[in-house]
Amino acid sequence: NAGVTQTPKFRILKIGQSMTLQCAQDMNHNYMYWYRQDPGMGLKLIYYSVGAGITDKGEVPNGYNVSRSTTEDFPLRLELAAPSQTSVYFCAAGTGPEQYFGPGTRLTVT
Amino acid sequence: DQQVKQNSPSLSVQEGRISILNCDYTNSMFDYFLWYKKYPAEGPTFLISISSIKDKNEDGRFTVFLNKSAKHLSLHIVPSQPGDSAVYFCAASVGTYKYIFGTGTRLKVLA
Numbered sequence: 091n092a093g094v095t096q097t098p099k100f101r102i103l104k105i106g107q108s109m110t111l112q113c114a115q116d117m118n119h120n121y122m123y124w125y126r127q128d129p130g131m132g133l134k135l136i137y138y139s140v141g142a143g144i145t146d147k148g149e150v151p152n153g154y155n156v157s158r159s160t161t162e163d164f165p166l167r168l169e170l171a172a173p174s175q176t177s178v179y180f181c182a183a184g185t186g187p188e189q190y191f192g193p194g195t196r197l198t199v200t
Numbered sequence: 201d202q203q204v205k206q207n208s209p210s211l212s213v214q215e216g217r218i219s220i221l222n223c224d225y226t227n228s229m230f231d232y233f234l235w236y237k238k239y240p241a242e243g244p245t246f247l248i249s250i251s252s253i254k255d256k257n258e259d260g261r262f263t264v265f266l267n268k269s270a271k272h273l274s275l276h277i278v279p280s281q282p283g284d285s286a287v288y289f290c291a292a293s294v295g296t297y298k299y300i301f302g303t304g305t306r307l308k309v310l311a
Binding site for chain 1: 209232234241244289291297300302303
């Protein structure tokens with residue numbers, strides 16, 4: 091099992107560009123999450139999903155969108171990239187309180 | 201408003217000794233707590249959890265203590281090993297699985 095996979099690993103965006111961060115899991119977990127981690131800070135929840143077709147906002151949803159059409163995939167969309175979105179993004183999946191994280195995507199917006 | 205606080209950004213401990221990582225929270229409604237370990241350039245890895253109905257949970261070298269009256273939890277690692285050197289995050293949740301994370305404590309275990 092690959093667990094939780096994220097692509098790309100690194101990306102540089104120009105201000106105003108859009109992109110989608112991909113997240114996939116092969117553990118058949120219902121719950122999936124997107125977090126961002128800024129330097130020296132903890133993880134902040136952006137969006138989460140309790141199952142296919144159901145998503146909800148976390149602590150810092152502004153500037154992002156998500157969709158969950160299948161159990162396996164939970165992409166995160168940035169529509170108009172801003173420097174404040176420079177961060178490391180982690181996707182996670184779980185069926186209970188314990189979450190299993192992907193390796194992260196390091197995004198720089200310049 | 202930081203609901204989950206890890207006030208020590210870093211901690212150094214000799215190999216074989218006990219490491220104690222602390223976490224304070226402000227929301228008395230939190231009912232589930234987790235600890236994660238994170239190595240550089242990797243995602244966090246789940247370590248141990250505790251629900252609010254318990255005050256202690258053990259898993260091998262790792263023990264988590266919860267003091268609800270003080271709104272405080274701690275992670276004890278005994279004995280500490282060089283491979284334990286990482287950043288440790290505590291996280292808390294109210295009922296749902298939406299966790300609030302602390303800012304992390306960097307543990308360095310000295311050989």
